[in-house]
Amino acid sequence: MIEDLKKAKYYLVALALALGGYVWVNQQGIRFLGDDNESKEQRSGYTRSYYHK
Amino acid sequence: MGSLLRHNYLGSSGTVNCPECSSTIKVLDYQNSICFGCPICHTFFKTERTSQKLRTFKLTNDSPVPAIPIGTKGEINGYTFVVAAFMIKKESGNEYRWREYLLINQEKGYAFLSEYDGHWNFIVGKNFLVDLKPKGNMYQARYNGLPFKLFNKYTPQVIYASGEFDWNILEEKIACREFISPPFMLVHEKQDSISDWYMATYKSSDEIAEAFSLKNKLLPAKIGIGANEVSSMEKQQNGVIKITLIAILFLFLYHVFSAYSNESAVIFDQRFTPERDSSSWGSTNFKTITTSSFKVNGPTMLDVYLNSEVDNNWLEVPVTLVEEKTGKFYEFTKAIEYYHGYEDGESWSEGSKSTDATLSRIPTGTYHLTIEPSSDILFPNSIRVTVNKSNSIWSNFFLASLLLIAIPVLQFFRINHFDKKRWMNSDYSPYRIE
Numbered sequence: 001m002i003e004d005l006k007k008a009k010y011y012l013v014a015l016a017l018a019l020g021g022y023v024w025v026n027q028q029g030i031r032f033l034g035d036d037n038e039s040k041e042q043r044s045g046y047t048r049s050y051y052h053k
Numbered sequence: 054m055g056s057l058l059r060h061n062y063l064g065s066s067g068t069v070n071c072p073e074c075s076s077t078i079k080v081l082d083y084q085n086s087i088c089f090g091c092p093i094c095h096t097f098f099k100t101e102r103t104s105q106k107l108r109t110f111k112l113t114n115d116s117p118v119p120a121i122p123i124g125t126k127g128e129i130n131g132y133t134f135v136v137a138a139f140m141i142k143k144e145s146g147n148e149y150r151w152r153e154y155l156l157i158n159q160e161k162g163y164a165f166l167s168e169y170d171g172h173w174n175f176i177v178g179k180n181f182l183v184d185l186k187p188k189g190n191m192y193q194a195r196y197n198g199l200p201f202k203l204f205n206k207y208t209p210q211v212i213y214a215s216g217e218f219d220w221n222i223l224e225e226k227i228a229c230r231e232f233i234s235p236p237f238m239l240v241h242e243k244q245d246s247i248s249d250w251y252m253a254t255y256k257s258s259d260e261i262a263e264a265f266s267l268k269n270k271l272l273p274a275k276i277g278i279g280a281n282e283v284s285s286m287e288k289q290q291n292g293v294i295k296i297t298l299i300a301i302l303f304l305f306l307y308h309v310f311s312a313y314s315n316e317s318a319v320i321f322d323q324r325f326t327p328e329r330d331s332s333s334w335g336s337t338n339f340k341t342i343t344t345s346s347f348k349v350n351g352p353t354m355l356d357v358y359l360n361s362e363v364d365n366n367w368l369e370v371p372v373t374l375v376e377e378k379t380g381k382f383y384e385f386t387k388a389i390e391y392y393h394g395y396e397d398g399e400s401w402s403e404g405s406k407s408t409d410a411t412l413s414r415i416p417t418g419t420y421h422l423t424i425e426p427s428s429d430i431l432f433p434n435s436i437r438v439t440v441n442k443s444n445s446i447w448s449n450f451f452l453a454s455l456l457l458i459a460i461p462v463l464q465f466f467r468i469n470h471f472d473k474k475r476w477m478n479s480d481y482s483p484y485r486i487e
Contacts, residue, residue, distance in 0.1 A: 001295065008292030011460075015300050022453055023307065029353035029414050029443070032452045036385040036410035039373075 071096055072104040078217075079124070081137050082157060086217035090138065092117065097214055099221065107223055110213045115141050120168065120272050121154055123216045127265035129166075129175050129256075132158045136265075138216025145208040155216065166261070167253070171272070172279030173261050174238060174253040185250050187232075187239050192481065194232045194239050196252070201232035201239045203481045204280050231280065235475075238281040255281045280478065284471040286464050294461045301454050312445035320355075321347040321440035327426045327433050339433070342424040346377060347440065351417040354443040360407040362434040363391045369427045370436065372410070376418045385410045389436075411443075 005012060025032075067083035070076065071091035078089055088107070090097045095110040095117060110117075119139035121127075126135050138155035151169035158164060165176040179185045187196035194201040207229055211222050225244065232239040236255035241248060262269040278284075327339035349355065361368050367390035374383040387410055393402035426436060476482035 004292040004295055006292070008289040008296055011289065011293055012296050015296055015457075019300060019303060022304070022449075026307075026311070026446055026449055027352070029351060029446070030449075031354055031411060031413040031446050032449050035354070035413040036387075037383045037412050038386065039382055039384045 069100050069104065072098050072106050073109070080217055081124070081135055082217060082219065085219040086137075088218040088221050090213075090215035090218075092123070092215040095213065095215070097223065107221070112141070112213055115150060115213065117141075117213055117215065119152070119154065119215070121166070121261070121265050121267065125265050125267075127156075129156075129164075129264045130254075132161065132164070132181075134158050134164060136216075138214060138218055140211055140222065141213035142209045143212050145210050149207075150212070155218065165251075166256075168273060169279070170277055171258055171275030172282055173256040173258060174279075174281070175256050176240065176251050176253040178249065178251050182252055185252055187241075187250055189232070191230070194241075196239060199234045199237065201234045201237070202483065204231045204233045204238070204476075204479045205481075206230045233281045235281045235287075236283045253281065255279055255283065278471065278475045278478070280475065282475070284468055286471065287468045290461065290464055290468060293464055297457050297461050300457055304450055304453055304457075308445040308447060308450045314444075318441045318444060319439060320349060320442050321422075321438070324435050324437045325424065326435040327428075329431065339426045339428070342422075342426070342436075344422040344424070344438065346419050346421045348419050349415055349417060349442065351415050353415055354411060354413040354446055355415050356409055356411055356441040356443055357385075357422075358407060358409045358437075358439040358441065359387055359389060360437040360439075361389045363389050363406055363428075364434075365392050365394075366390070366430050366433075367404075367428060368433055368436070370408075371425045371427075372438075373423045374412060374415070374420055375423060376416070376420055378418060381416075381418075383412045383415065385412070413446075 067080045068077045069080055069089055071078060071089075071094060073096040074091060074094035076091055076093040078091060080086055080089075087101055088097065088099050090110070095112070096106055097108045097110060099105045099107055119136070121136050121139075123136050123139060126133065128134070134156035136154050137157045140153040140155070141150060142153060143150045149169075151167055154166040154168075156164045156166060161177075162180045163178070164181060165174075167174045167176060185196070187194040187201070189195055189201070192203045209225070209227060209229055211225070214222055228243045230241040230243075231253075232241070238253040238255070240251040240253055242251065243249075256264075258269055258272040258275060261267070262272055321344070323344060325342045325344075327342065330338045330340045355374070357372060357374075359370050359372070361370075367388055369386065369388045371386040372384065376382070387408045389406060389408050390404040391402070391406045392404055393400070395401070422438060422440075424436070424438065426433070473482075473484050476484055
């Protein structure tokens with residue numbers, strides 16, 4: 001088992017980093033498949049002002 | 054490859070003189086060696102009673118200088134060897150050439166190293182492997198539970214030799230068959246009625262350089278794929294599969310932990326009844342609904358569920374999630390439509406009374422929703438709006454798992470491609486050649 005893992009040690013390191021990134025992405029609430037947000041203006045930095053209740 | 058003798062007297066020293074150029078050749082196995090190749094004038098001679106010239110090698114394209122000098126000591130598979138001779142051979146009938154090194158171990162006797170296009174094989178006979186008696190036929194063999202497939206058959210010819218031998222290599226007329234099961238190769242040699250088996254193990258030039266304490270760059274560069282070479286991908290494949298499975302398990306546990314360790318998922322749940330907008334009577338619009346505030350502990354992903362008891366009708370629901378401090382907003386539009394009926398003796402239905410939308414990367418803050426429903430009915434049913442905080446984004450898990458699984462699968466196809474390329478050098482490829 002350990003011998004097998006040693007042979008793929010670079011893959012192990014790369015995957016460990018990728019998993020770290022994955023956890024961070026999930027903690028940020030990012031969905032890989034995108035979402036239903038349609039406010040394009042906001043994505044380019046513009047925010048519409050709303051009257052608060 | 055010659056017969057293997059006991060080398061009881063290895064270590065005794067002596068010299069012979071070349072009958073052609075009178076060069077002095079140091080002899081390693083003085084008791085057994087009878088034939089010699091002079092590295093100076095390339096004469097091959099026999100020394101039984103008197104020195105007798107047998108042949109002078111004339112090389113045109115090949116260098117007579119061995120990559121591992123004669124007399125070099127090294128250790129392979131725990132055995133100490135000294136390089137006793139160097140040969141260049143070719144296949145009878147074509148121009149494929151390779152180099153062979155005769156190795157002597159004081160206890161076991163002869164072994165060989167062969168090198169073709171930078172691919173090395175360490176070859177031993179029954180003196181090293183007592184049970185080397187493979188079973189099989191002309192096209193396949195089995196040894197130690199491993200299946201070997203015929204890769205090549207040929208008759209080797211010696212075109213150059215230097216060093217010492219305990220047999221006359223020029224008299225060899227061997228029919229050779231090579232069966233592979235990477236990294237191993239079984240070599241069957243038949244001369245007249247005598248046949249013998251040898252076992253070859255693939256060695257990289259790194260291993261050879263380390264075994265003989267040589268610099269790797271002095272060894273021939275690797276070209277193409279060796280007959281019994283194992284691809285680096287294949288060596289890693291078991292590790293890659295195990296690491297991938299561990300990673301998927303880790304992701305699964307992470308998502309399960311996230312799903313059950315955080316606070317309740319429902320952060321907003323309210324029902325609203327749309328009121329017709331009197332200022333636009335006759336149109337399909339209703340008054341804008343503004344919900345009460347709710348807090349979001351982010352960054353997170355929100356699932357917004359919309360439900361309405363529509364019946365053979367539709368309701369379009371544009372929703373805007375507004376952060377009350379900054380005015381940042383997220384908007385989407387969903388339609389709820391449900392139709393059903395009875396036709397030609399069969400019930401039918403289409404659409405759904407509920408729908409949902411996903412908003413990702415929502416920062417911490419206080420939010421409310423504004424809903425601007427529209428429909429062509431005058432008094433629509435109420436709309437239930439539920440906002441769920443997604444503690445665990447399972448679609449990410451499935452997508453990541455799919456990507457992870459793709460790596461060993463891709464590796465498998467690359468290994469397969471490597472194997473196909475290997476067999477392109479053979480007349481006995483198990484793959485269909487187009």
